[in-house]
Amino acid sequence: MRILHTSDWHVGKVLKGRSRHDEHIRVLGQVVDIARAEQPDLIVVAGDLYDTAAPSPDATRLVTRALSALRRTGAQVVAIGGNHDNGQALDALRPWAEAAGIVLRGAVRDDPAELVVTGRTAGGEPWQLVTLPFLSQRYAIRAAEMYELTAAEASQTYADHIARLIARLSEGFDQPGVVNLVTAHLTIVGATAGGGEREAHCVMGYAVPATVFPANAHYVALGHLHRAQQVTGPCPVHYCGSPLAIDFGEEENVCSVAVVDVAADRAARVRHVPVTSARPLRTVRGTLEQLGTVQEPDAWLRVYVREAPRVGLREDVQELLPNALEVRIDPDMVPDRAGQRMAQRAGRSPRELFGDYLDSRDGAEDGVRELFDELYDEVSQSS
Template sequence: MRVLHTADFHAGRITRGYDRTAELHDALSEITSLARTERADAVLVAGDLFDAVNPPAAAEGIVYEFFLRLKELGIPSVVIAGNHDSASRLSGLSGLLGWVGVQMVAELPADLTRLTRTIETRGGEKLVVGAVPFLSERRLLRAADLLGQDVGAWRQKFRDGMGQLMEYVGRSYQPGAVNMMMLHTTLDGAKPSGQRSITLDLSKTYTVSGMQFPAGTQYAALGHVHKPQGVGDAVSAHYPGSVIQLDFGEGGEQKQVNLVEVTAGRPASVTAIELSSGLELRTLRVTHDNLERRLEEARSFRGLLKVVVDAPAGTALPGLKAQVLSVLPGVLAVELNAPEPSEKVTPFAEREGLSRLELFERYYAQKSGALPDALRAAFVEAQQAVRAEAAEGVEA
């Protein structure tokens, strides 16, 4: 059996004001073509079809077109809702989507047996998928906080509850079938884009352990983390990642879908298939000294660019964004990385004997750099005015 696993479309995504709909349309068309050429028996989509609960019409159009194309190829799919999706909205569409071969699981049903979905493949094999949609841990945390209860204990309850739910769903696994689990969640040890580790500290984050997958799980199809990776050793559990680079933290990541080849009762073989759709996102780090040269070198770049200018603490560079955009009008973001200077009190001995103008120059230099001539002249003029008023007061 050959199953194509994908996730995290985030249709409707706007990156720093730039609409990504056309790129995502290309990526979904590419995945449809791969489903055909790789002779996929089924497609699993592990959540976050959309970037927001109320997506624009164009975003809905490209996602539903994707499922229509799969229907034309005779390829069924199982889909779960992610944390960015409107669970109620997708639930309302589940009946219509069923007509094009989509088994949608968007909300936790009263009858938990409905979390198990079965596909009879063209080759006569059976695929059983325990499809668990995103369950909002934030609501759980909010309830615990309002009740004045131990938040850490509630996080552990979430973890335990997810384990019990997966164990229950695993009871529907069938001998002689291929048995998989699909979730939109964070698994222990997963690393999000930017290489920031997700720790196992349950007081800070909700995670599920790879040891909690029920016996007989041949593959765990995961969504939620955008960095493609395999996680854990107990079960073959994988995040295919987002299908295009969605933000600059994902710059440099090769996007992919997973082709899972598996037969009943045997370990799954997972092959990453690279995607070519979507613009490359890149962060260009420069200094003010080499800014112009580096911008000229980047003229040939055809992706989406963010420019970060590193400067000494307290540096102000007025007109920086205009300077960058005059060379590269397509830059999406310009950031100045100049940390706030540490507040230091000048010892009295170092201030003794300095004029007010010299003290002001030192203060201004600590905050903003060299004192402009116009501001120096204004300060001197203000000093003279104060002295004149003081003299008039003495004479009176």
């Protein structure tokens, strides 16, 4: 069977105050075109369909239209919620999704059987897919409690709870002739962040080892990290990456979707198909004269100016480069005030430093210097 694996659309993203709605229309249109060309049996969207838990009507309309267009290619479509999504709001769309022939799993509910999706390709090949939407620390414990944990088990780590959930959900992976698949929105230990992820949900408390996935899984389709990559694990584990660079920290990423060919008796073969419809993000540096020679008419720019700070500098840069969304003074041009203060303080006694402080503040009460000296002498003698 063939799978198209995509993730981290972040529809509704605003970059430094600039809407990217038109870019998302082009990007998702290209993803649909890739699906038409590749003719996958199954399309997996591994979370973060939206950039915010309260998407605008335009963002909701774009996501539902994109999912519908993917379904019209003839593929079966499964999408899960990510940490940017409102899982309950996604689940509220399930009546629409089911009517459209789309499987939508926004959050983990009380019935874990809902998280295992089964199907057959047009050629009759059976597959089963474990779907694990993003779980916060608190909800990971609540989800694991469905399995009647002991007190000791309930106090284990986030990774322990995720491992227990996946193990329980994948118990049916021992059926012969079935393609076993997992999709989840997770940070895996050792994987490389793309640069624009929400840090609070990528720190080590949320990182799980790849060993949480069963060895008899034929392919694991991950979302959450925005850089396309394979992760070493007991089975094929892949991030497909985001189809557009979310922030300037991702400007070097190659935006793509993954196309996977896999069978019950054959190892997964993964190809990353580039998605090129978004405007590139670029960082440029230089003096005003140098910036005047920059030729990046189609890119969003982050600019580091090699000029002394002054009123009107930002406006001068944006006149030269209208696509400059972020303008900063190059760090090399900013004095190291901390270093200067350290140098000024070096070798000076506490009395001298406190005296300088009092001199800098007009109206210090009489006797404060003498009181400090008495306290300092008392502390020095006692130590």
